[in-house]
Amino acid sequence: MRRTARILGRSPLTALLGYVRPHAGSLLAGAALMFLGGVVTLAQPLVVKHLLDALTTGTPYTRPMFLLGGLLLVSAVAGVCGMYLLECTAESVVLTVRRRLIAQLLRLRVRVLDDVEPGDLLSRVTGDTTQLRAATTSNVVDLVAGSIQLVGAVVLMARLDGVLLTVVVLVLLVLGAVLLALVPRIRDTSLRAQEEVGGMGAVLERALGALRTVKANGAEERQVAAVHALAGRAWQRGRQAAQWTSVAGIATGLAVQLAFLVVLGVGGARVAAGQLAVSSLIAFLLYLFYLTGPATQVVGSVTGLQAGLAAARRIEQLGQLPAEDLTRPAEGRAPDDGVPASVTFHAVSLRHHPGGPPILRDVDLRIPATGLTALVGPSGGGKTTLLALVERFYDPTRGRVEIDGRDVRDWPLAELRARIGYVEQDAPVLSGTLRDNLLLGTAGGVPEDWMAAVLERTRLASLVQRLPHGLDTVVGHRGAALSGGERQRVAVARAILRQPGLLLLDEPTSQLDAVNEQALRELVTALARTTTVLMVAHRLSTVIRADRIVLVEGGRIRAVGTHAQLLAGDVLYRRLATTQLLAEPLTVGVVDSRSMEQI
Numbered sequence: 001m002r003r004t005a006r007i008l009g010r011s012p013l014t015a016l017l018g019y020v021r022p023h024a025g026s027l028l029a030g031a032a033l034m035f036l037g038g039v040v041t042l043a044q045p046l047v048v049k050h051l052l053d054a055l056t057t058g059t060p061y062t063r064p065m066f067l068l069g070g071l072l073l074v075s076a077v078a079g080v081c082g083m084y085l086l087e088c089t090a091e092s093v094v095l096t097v098r099r100r101l102i103a104q105l106l107r108l109r110v111r112v113l114d115d116v117e118p119g120d121l122l123s124r125v126t127g128d129t130t131q132l133r134a135a136t137t138s139n140v141v142d143l144v145a146g147s148i149q150l151v152g153a154v155v156l157m158a159r160l161d162g163v164l165l166t167v168v169v170l171v172l173l174v175l176g177a178v179l180l181a182l183v184p185r186i187r188d189t190s191l192r193a194q195e196e197v198g199g200m201g202a203v204l205e206r207a208l209g210a211l212r213t214v215k216a217n218g219a220e221e222r223q224v225a226a227v228h229a230l231a232g233r234a235w236q237r238g239r240q241a242a243q244w245t246s247v248a249g250i251a252t253g254l255a256v257q258l259a260f261l262v263v264l265g266v267g268g269a270r271v272a273a274g275q276l277a278v279s280s281l282i283a284f285l286l287y288l289f290y291l292t293g294p295a296t297q298v299v300g301s302v303t304g305l306q307a308g309l310a311a312a313r314r315i316e317q318l319g320q321l322p323a324e325d326l327t328r329p330a331e332g333r334a335p336d337d338g339v340p341a342s343v344t345f346h347a348v349s350l351r352h353h354p355g356g357p358p359i360l361r362d363v364d365l366r367i368p369a370t371g372l373t374a375l376v377g378p379s380g381g382g383k384t385t386l387l388a389l390v391e392r393f394y395d396p397t398r399g400r401v402e403i404d405g406r407d408v409r410d411w412p413l414a415e416l417r418a419r420i421g422y423v424e425q426d427a428p429v430l431s432g433t434l435r436d437n438l439l440l441g442t443a444g445g446v447p448e449d450w451m452a453a454v455l456e457r458t459r460l461a462s463l464v465q466r467l468p469h470g471l472d473t474v475v476g477h478r479g480a481a482l483s484g485g486e487r488q489r490v491a492v493a494r495a496i497l498r499q500p501g502l503l504l505l506d507e508p509t510s511q512l513d514a515v516n517e518q519a520l521r522e523l524v525t526a527l528a529r530t531t532t533v534l535m536v537a538h539r540l541s542t543v544i545r546a547d548r549i550v551l552v553e554g555g556r557i558r559a560v561g562t563h564a565q566l567l568a569g570d571v572l573y574r575r576l577a578t579t580q581l582l583a584e585p586l587t588v589g590v591v592d593s594r595s596m597e598q599i
Ligand SMILES: Nc1ncnc2c1ncn2[C@@H]1O[C@H](COP(=O)(O)OP(=O)(O)OP(=O)(O)O)[C@@H](O)[C@H]1O
Pocket: 114, 352, 359, 378, 379, 380, 381, 382, 383, 384, 385, 386
């Protein structure tokens, strides 16, 4: 993603402003309070000067004293309220951006997700959005308020003594030049640091996803080393960013100290020469002291904004990735829901990447409505890819796929997918309860008797009885409470509950024992009387009963026919059927029933 993604739309700065716009009201209110606090603080040295003059001349001093107390109170209250409003606004900005990104993530095209690391995408939603917190609120407000206070202090200092002011302005100009040189460095290192964190998240996510494989292979050390290396690189980048940020911070501190010393020296000389009153010098020094806050604020916000801009750049990159249009049809339920669908592949070819190997080549295939079609063939032949084209996870490079005579690209995507029940190879279970998982594809729920019938037919009823809270048992992160075979049956039940016109099953029996496999086979055979079923299959028992068998080899359709026809007419099919490639399920044993050749 780092290499491939381009910034197509807004610049990071425009993006930052865009994130803030919906929250402009509360941001302005917070800023106004902070500003009020700052202005009141600025007035304090003048009141102190009056107080000192009153004390030295013996005139009444209670008024300036109360005024000073009032100013302190107002600045404190305004500061606290302003800060609270800004923090709340910051959280709202982060929430809005996160929601937008999450919606975008789950709508991304499958092809995009083939090319980018999910861990990196996650770090953009979690880490990078957090960076926006300060950048879109306190940094902006600090920059504006700090600058106004700086200018205000300079104007008030000018009223006190022009010579001393010249000294201060010269020092501030040097500081500004230093900062101008540092800002691009801070921005670049911040971006790289955030990219490294994204890369680290990606590797870690992969390792955690395959934790059992990692452990079984004793590869913990190697994986830890790999993630450590990436964490080290992130640290290195972070350290570089911190280095430039601290240089900016130190430069600010030094500049203010320097100005303080010079003002003290020059001011002292001017007092001795009778050109300046002591109270004016003290007020001037107080302004200089108060200047430290705004100056640090401005520098801190400029450096903080760089991290925010880097985060905005990464967030915008994600926002630019192609997503699917999942607008639902107005009536919600397509009128032909449940009606069996026909599927046709017309001269379909597919390459995943330009110049890459062809995955499918000139596939012509017509699958009529209703009936069971089995896709068989050697591993890597393109069977799963054929199903993926029907679901429009990918579009063909050439040719077209039609459902009921209509190009799948012409269907509204949500309507197309509502017609289809799909069981993928890994049969994943999402977090939530078993009921949530079963009803994933049926937004309005299903009648209880239909649910009970499907549970019975997929042999899940006994599982539901065993679970402590029945259907409402939380099946946990990645369905850890369910076995592989149970997950597969949940996936099949989920697809059937939708009453689809077309059922796509990708090896739905690979993890089932003989009893469950037979039950599912009978269920599929029964469903195929009223639904079109397209099933990737490896077991002879399933294939034998199919209405038609499609033999896929090397991205082409090698032959189509019944078991008897293919057995008689195709040498590869005969070999598949007579060797272990199409094997009967094992009742006992830990080895997957697919043959070694296939694995
Ligand atoms: N996203 C992808 N990018 C590039 N190549 C891919 C991608 N997905 C699959 N392939 C390649 O496409 C070919 C066909 O894969 P596919 O999964 O369709 O085969 P299959 O016949 O279903 O195999 P199996 O029986 O092992 O599941 C394989 O060579 C695979 O490496």
